[in-house]
Structure formats: structure tokens, C-alpha cells
Amino acid sequence: MQCRSRSARTGRPRSAAADAAILAATRTALVELGWSKLTLGYVATLAGVAKTTLYRRWAGKNELVVDAVAELFDELELPDRGSLAADIEGVVLQFAAILDRPEAKTALMAVVAESTRDEPLRERIRTSIVDRQKRLVLEGRARAQARGELPPESDPADADRTAALIFDVVAGAVVHRTLVSAEPADEEWVRSFTRILLVGLTGAAADAAQ
Amino acid sequence: MQCRSRSARTGRPRSAAADAAILAATRTALVELGWSKLTLGYVATLAGVAKTTLYRRWAGKNELVVDAVAELFDELELPDRGSLAADIEGVVLQFAAILDRPEAKTALMAVVAESTRDEPLRERIRTSIVDRQKRLVLEGRARAQARGELPPESDPADADRTAALIFDVVAGAVVHRTLVSAEPADEEWVRSFTRILLVGLTGAAADAAQ
Amino acid sequence: MQCRSRSARTGRPRSAAADAAILAATRTALVELGWSKLTLGYVATLAGVAKTTLYRRWAGKNELVVDAVAELFDELELPDRGSLAADIEGVVLQFAAILDRPEAKTALMAVVAESTRDEPLRERIRTSIVDRQKRLVLEGRARAQARGELPPESDPADADRTAALIFDVVAGAVVHRTLVSAEPADEEWVRSFTRILLVGLTGAAADAAQ
Amino acid sequence: MQCRSRSARTGRPRSAAADAAILAATRTALVELGWSKLTLGYVATLAGVAKTTLYRRWAGKNELVVDAVAELFDELELPDRGSLAADIEGVVLQFAAILDRPEAKTALMAVVAESTRDEPLRERIRTSIVDRQKRLVLEGRARAQARGELPPESDPADADRTAALIFDVVAGAVVHRTLVSAEPADEEWVRSFTRILLVGLTGAAADAAQ
DNA sequence: AGATAACCGAGACGGTACGTCATGTCTTGGA
């Protein structure tokens, strides 16, 4: 998350409480102000911390917000719900629930937009947020294959490509539904979406197997 | 785009040339600086126009950028390529090509992020950009139904829901692939995506028809 | 006051009412806003006149304000009150009454300040305002000499110098009392001032005559 | 000159050098541009200081200019020249010399004009500038009374009124001569003025004593 | 125990951009 240049041993150590306070304050400020009106000075005030302390640990607004939002994605998990359909529905609902929070809504697209011109930021988003979701796709597929709902992959490269595609479809659809269409990704929508995705996946896999 | 409250007849009329110059300058500035570092002052300078002229016509950066980017979507169209698969591939490739431009890349997600806290802005995005794409989904489906590739819809409300779902899936997937995964939505990817979508659509429609 | 460049014959003649309205509006605006916050746009609005009309007749704020304030000094006159002392007291009270008006208070020193860097403006002030007062000094002295209260001047150049000196003392004292000390130039003050001035004048004249 | 509300101990202290640089830059800018065209931004640039630093210490242009000009009056003093006449001539010449500087010329009347609508500003002018001169009147009178040139005052209230009157006459005459009449307050003029004033003062005092 | 070193709060600093306002000019349609 952040590192000090040298000699982490001597001198007063950084306050651990400050980190948590700052990230929480960032989320609060995101809810209050949105991304574009959020200022580091206000975050510092909210956290009861000097601006200097903030800059000592994060390079800027983008990095701070990524870290603050990334914590929201820690709760994502994939309990075995017995079928691929149920697993997909479950994780999509979880993801939609996170996106429904105002701090995530306003921040996620903003940092993605920033990342189009900032490679390190994109990398940070990838490791902090995106990969956390991608993992679920891989787990879900492995589980479905173990259940026999999906055939095992023959070509590993093709398997990676397919996983990436599924991920883009799932995450993209939920994000678009939530932020652009601004409609709730509720159970009915998720069920419709899952049906199409599932039919598409199994059907396309069957085609490919022929 | 903009309107004057009253008495459109009196006084010096607004320069039509200025509008075009400003929108073009906005796109140039987006390429040069990205969304977050774009300055209305700089846009005005680029356009050879006073800052006040800019503020007289747009409420702020967001509105201006939406209008500037919206023009990019004017080129979207849906020529009959003979099959539903070809139609989908064609329009997805067009959409991906627009998203690949740096001015669209940096601006689109940014204004969507802003729109999460600004209802009028969301409405503006919807009418200027989103509906332009949504129309293609409706046309494509109608054409596919005429060809017999898709069954006619019985329930109009259900038809609307399905169209919205398809739209979220298509647009969301392309956007996510391009901006979040930061991988090109090239022909191979589009073909894979189209296959899954198509199988899903026809299969799900067949399920529903049973 | 203002002049048109050429051919005062052809085309629509300038509205005479507009001039009066503008000057009155200027005084109103001076009272409302003071000199530094007065804007020509606001004067135009108050006068029910277009800004263009205003600029067609005056070169700028300073010139307009001088003309607007100069009208206040039209009322200055020197009725024969029977003695030099009474004449002086009378004119000083008149002058103090004008300076007590808020539009004169705020405007007079402001244009004088501007005139320190604007020779044409100083000339305009002199002819429009200052000479109007100076004349009274000359009239008063002539009348006092006719009454025998003051000896006739032998050297005309010396007479001019003395008149200028008296004028500076009288006008300066009243202005300073009113604007800098911000105390009223009431009858008591005027009487004290007049006594000193009168003693000084007659005594100094007697000294010089020795 | 300026003060901080509380806790003068914490945080980075204000730069003392900045104050001096800003006031000097203000005087330079006054000479270059005059009062009405003086810009706080330009003063900041001249002083090599950020605009915010300037606004942190002064409320606006008026307050800044008063402080900048007030420093000019620090040099006023009243050495004993042996007689009341010589003392008056000496101080009037000093005062006239200050008023002859372009920065004082353009600024003094301007801030007085502003002060007609701004009570705190008037107070600031009084304490920073006017009282500095007024003191000289009191000293001069005390010295003249010690010398026996003027009778001692019996009524203190009357003494105050007379001092104020003398001050208005002296300062007003010099200012009017210099700024309105725009003639130099040279030795000849000062001698004539002093004679009238002196005769007036001693004569009127003698009248009152009768 | 004392020295050392990095931390902390507060807040001033030089900058940059903001969005607004006034200036003085211009361009309409109409009198």
C-alpha cells in the first residue's frame, strides 16, 4: 500500500490508526462530496490528521481513493451454492450490492477514467480491485467443471481468454446496468442475465466441443 | 444543446462558429490532457474564444465534455450485414473503435462517474450518447425477427426488458474490455463475445417459448 | 460636455432625455454603490438606456461622474449678505452642504485622485467644478473692496496669487473637515474658521500695506 | 497592521520579509499604474509573492494601500526651529514634500474617497496617517505657548476644537493646493499661507482673550 | 538516560484554476 524508503527501524513509527481513519474518512467524503469535489484537505480534517500525514503515505487523490474503495471488495466471496447458475447469481448480486454503495458508485468509474492516462494507477486498480473479482470467475468455473456442468478446458491459453471474456461480460453488464442505465441490478434482472449467460456459455462450449 | 430563455430575436446572435470551435477544442484538449486536467480556460484558448463565451453556453466541464464526446457517436449505424451475428459483430466493432479514441476513453467514464451525483447530467448523457446506441439494439432485433432469426416478442414489456438487458450486456462488455481490462476489443474477441451472446439469446428465447 | 464627430444633421438625433436620465442615474448609483463599485452597465440599466448610448457620449466612468457631480455645483451663488464675514460664512456653508451629499462625498475625491494621472480629466474637473467655486472668491473680494473692507490690490499678479491661496485654504479646509476628519462643517465650525481667515486676511493685507 | 485570531504559536510563522516586500511593491505599483489600475495580482508578482499571501494579510486593495502609504508619513517630525512661524513653515514643507511623491498623490485621495463608505477604512486611515500629522499640531502649539507666542488655553474642550480646526486648515490647504489646484506648495506659497494663518491665529486668540 | 531520528499537528507558502464580473466593442433588428 505504501512503503518507506529506508531504515524502517529508527524514529517514531507511523500511526497505524491514522491509516484506518484516513481510509474511512475518504469513504465518508466520497459519499458526501463525490469524487470530483473530494479534496485531500477535507479528508485530512475528517480524519483528524494533518495534510502532511496524508501525503506522506499516498501519492495523491487517485491512489488514496483506490485504496479506500478496494477495501469494499474484500467481502466478495463465492460460497458453493450447488449449481453454476446459483453461483453466478450469487456473485453478481454481491457485486451489484457493492456497486450500489454511493462511495463505490462515484469512485470506481472515476479512477477507471483516470487510469486511462496513468499506467501505474491502472496497475494499482488491477491488483487492488479487479483481480479480486476475476478470481471468482476462475473459482466458479473450476467448481462447475468439477460438478460436470462445464467440460474441462483443453487449451490453457483459450481457457484464459474465455475467463477474461466472461469477466468482462459479467462485470461490464453489472456496471453498465447500475451506473449508465441507472437501474437496480435486482434479482429479476440478475436471473435474466444469468440465464442468457449460462445458455451462451454451455451452448458455445458445446459448439466448440463438436 | 443549449437554449436561451427568452426573446431569441433581440441582441447580437450567438456565433455559430464558436460552438463548433469549442467542441473541437474540447476533444483536442481531452487528448492532450485527459479529463481531470482539462481546463475550461485552456479549451477557450484553444478555440480562440473567451472563457465567458464558453460559460454562456455550457454550465460546466461535464456538460461541455458530454456534448463534445456525443458528436463521436453520430457515426454509429447499422447496415444490414445479412445475419444477426454479422450485425452484432459490426456494431460492436464500431462501438469499440469509438471507445478506442483517446478523447472518448478518458471522457466517457469520467462523465458517467460524475453523473452518479448529478441527475441532469445523467439525463444529458442518456439522450446525447446512450440512446444513440440503444436504438441500434432495437433495430437489430427487429431486423433479426424479420429474417426469422429471432421469434417475435409476445409481451411488449418483456421485450423492453430484454432489449435493455442486451444493451447493458453489449455496451458493458465492450466498455469493460476496453477501459478496465485495457485490452483491445479486436475481431477475435468480438467473435467470441458474439457467439456467446447469440447462443444465449436464441437459446434463452427458445427456452422461454417452450 | 460631449461632441459628435461630424454631420450633426443627418440621421436620427440623439435623445436629449437620455442625457438627463443618465446623469441622474449616475448620481443615484453613486449613492447606492459609491464610486469604486459603480459600473457603467448598472448606470445604463438604471437610466433605461443601452450601454452603447452611454459610451457614445462619455469616454468613461471618470468623465461621466465629473459631469454628474458638476451639476451639483450649479446652485452655488454669492448673494450679498452685507459684510465680508457674512459672505464667507454663507458660501462656506453652501459648499459644505454640497459636500455633505453622499454622491458628492464619494465621487469628488475619487475623481481628484484619478486626475493626478490624467491631465484631461484634471482640466475637465477644473472647468466643470473648481472654477465654479473660484469665481466666488473673486466676486467676494471685489465686493469687499467695494465696501472698503479690503484694500484694492495694486499688483494684479499678486492679486491672483492671493486669490488662489484663499481658495485653497477655504476649499481645502472644508473638504478636509468633511471627508478626512469626517466631522460636520456646521455653523459653529464655520464661524470659527471664518474668524481666523478674516483676521488673517485683513491683518496680512495691513502688514503688506505697511 | 494585521493580526492572527488565535494560537499565534502553532503552524509555520508568517514571513516577515514578505510584508516589507509587499508594501514596497505596492508603492512601486502605485507609481507605475496609479490607484485605479493597481492590481493586487501585479503587486504580488512585483513582490515575488503569491496572491494568497497578500489576501491572507490584508482585506483588500484599500487596506493595503493605506499601510503602504502610511509608511511615508513616518518621516514627519517637528524639530524646534525657534519660532512658531518657522515651525509651521517647516512642517508644511515636509508634508508638501510627501504629498508630492506620485505614490502618495494618487493613493491618498483615493483611499479617502473610499473611506466615505467604509467606516473601518476611515478608522485605519485616521490611526495610520492622520493622527501622525495631528500630533504635530499639538506639539507645535505647546511649544509656541512655552515660548509665549500663543496664550495658554483656558478651556480644554475649546483647545481641542481649535487644534482640530487648525489641522483641517493646514492639511486641507496643502492637499488642495497640491492635488486639486495641482500647483507646487513651494516656499513662497508656504510663506504666504503661514503669514495668513499666523496672523489669524494670534489675532483671533487676542480677540477671544478680550 | 540521553541522543537521535522519524513522526505528528498546524498552518503559511508559491502556484494554478476556478467561475464571475466589468470593460469597451461589435452586431443584430427596429425606429
Next chain:
DNA sequence: TCCAAGACATGACGTACCGTCTCGGTTATCT
């Protein structure tokens, strides 16, 4: 030719944040 209306280029306004810096003071670990 004048007028009211209002758009125009220009440039200053006073404010807000940025990211850096300097203070006095506070913990820690290392001598």
C-alpha cells in the same frame, strides 16, 4: 443615424486546493 439588447474578447477579481515547506512538539529505538 440612432436606439435597446445582448454577444463578444479581455482581463482582474477573490476563493479554493494543490503539494511543499517550516515550525514546535511527540514518540520510538539505539546508544
